[in-house]
Amino acid sequence: MTQNNYSDWTEQQWRERLTPEEFHVLRQAGTEPPGMGEYTDTTTEGIYHCRACGEDLFRSTEKFQSHCGWPSFFSPSNSEKVIEREDTSHGMVRTEVLCATCGSHLGHVFAGEGYPTPTDLRYCINSIAMTLEEKPMQ
Numbered sequence: 001m002t003q004n005n006y007s008d009w010t011e012q013q014w015r016e017r018l019t020p021e022e023f024h025v026l027r028q029a030g031t032e033p034p035g036m037g038e039y040t041d042t043t044t045e046g047i048y049h050c051r052a053c054g055e056d057l058f059r060s061t062e063k064f065q066s067h068c069g070w071p072s073f074f075s076p077s078n079s080e081k082v083i084e085r086e087d088t089s090h091g092m093v094r095t096e097v098l099c100a101t102c103g104s105h106l107g108h109v110f111a112g113e114g115y116p117t118p119t120d121l122r123y124c125i126n127s128i129a130m131t132l133e134e135k136p137m138q
């Protein structure tokens, strides 16, 4: 068994693994500025991994152009890869999306906005929370 038990990780361990910008988003539920993330308009085929733990979370096949300023997906690669929980910070009721493997903050999910996707969900994910593995998708 070599699996990391991320719930035992200390803040110091995360700070050593992540850059200050990554730490702010992933571990302090920060949000990168809109339109600034490296994957906002990326259409490259591949798999998006959690930048904190490496788990594969999203795929280019579910990515769509939402023009909201952040990478948007209509579904994770597998619903068990993410945790969704209510977030009432900043005076809003939103649904936060976290990595199920390491508990890091990824972004939020919004429903019923009318995007022409199979789910009408928009997983609005910070670029800095992910690493794209370029790979042809079937």
Ligand SMILES: [Zn+2]
Pocket (backbone or CB within 6 Å): 050, 051, 052, 053, 054, 055, 099, 100, 101, 102, 103, 104
């Ligand atoms: Zn993770």
